[in-house]
Amino acid sequence: MSTQATPIGQESTPGQPPEVDAWVGLLRAHAAATRRFNRDLLALHGLTINDFEVLVHLDHADGGRLRRVDLSERVLLTASGITRLLDGLERCDLVRKASCAADARVTYAEITETGRARLADARLSHVQGVRELFAERYSGSELVALTELLGRLPQAPACPG
């Protein structure tokens, strides 16, 4: 019984404090959107959302390469998560390893030409999908507001505590 009776199909979890409502909303929104995008991306381009995000970051990075640590911060995966994700991308030849002259510990992940091509391809339909989903429901200023609000939350790179 807020401003507007929940427009949702089900009552989500009534009577909760507003913080919890927001959290549940985030959870549901993420679950729904994620599933949808993942499915599309996977079906059309054989990439998961995270694969895609990683490629985007590499593509954008200087020299098309990033240290694994930096990647893991950017996409919020653990180090091991990144290792395995990159394993997959390497097998598909979308990414290759490169070593660092200055520090033998680091292995760069470097996007390949195949990777760039695949990304360009996927970007087209994925970004399109994202834009549609969001544009259908939000005005420009609402998008800005949403982004700003969401932006306040994250930044727990790996282990906040």
Place this chain on the structure above:
Amino acid sequence: MSTQATPIGQESTPGQPPEVDAWVGLLRAHAAATRRFNRDLLALHGLTINDFEVLVHLDHADGGRLRRVDLSERVLLTASGITRLLDGLERCDLVRKASCAADARVTYAEITETGRARLADARLSHVQGVRELFAERYSGSELVALTELLGRLPQAPACPG
């Protein structure tokens, strides 16, 4: 270079259309918050976020029971996801099966007394955690706005297309 230089540690993915920014924000916010809550919830009460949500819904439901289908809509898991999640909860005796007289196909998930107790327990600290995280960053009206905005997204129960 928007209204306010990205307050984030890294530039996330600059130059994207606003819809994509919002989407990336959602992804990151979810990843960060989820990891944190899941860890706490798991450490303190041996529950995942989804376990918790399921218990909440059961607790709130009429007779403490719901059909699996309905549960899966509420927490946005697939049918199989729900089955396995409930397997776990049943093993811990937090939930039990109950059959439906009117329709032999359905098996209710019914919260047990142990389940209610565990939930009450977990709720305390979890809700507290959620409230803190959100209250730290949002005013009351911002919370409402955020919830409303997020609420527009979901509702792809299983297979929208």
Place this chain on the structure above:
DNA sequence: TGAGGGTACTTGAGTAGGCAACCAGAGTAG
């Protein structure tokens, strides 16, 4: 120079959850 501690990454083991294929009961339609 060599011991201690931090950092980059990998690996082993385990969990969550998706998809596809399946079964069983429920509702029709003939």
Place this chain on the structure above:
DNA sequence: CTACTCTGGTTGCCTACTCAAGTACCCTCA
């Protein structure tokens, strides 16, 4: 009653990820 379809649910197989432990390297500081 049989046949067909729809719906609720479970199962097999597989992927993505996490955590914890381990390896290799860097960087002190004595």
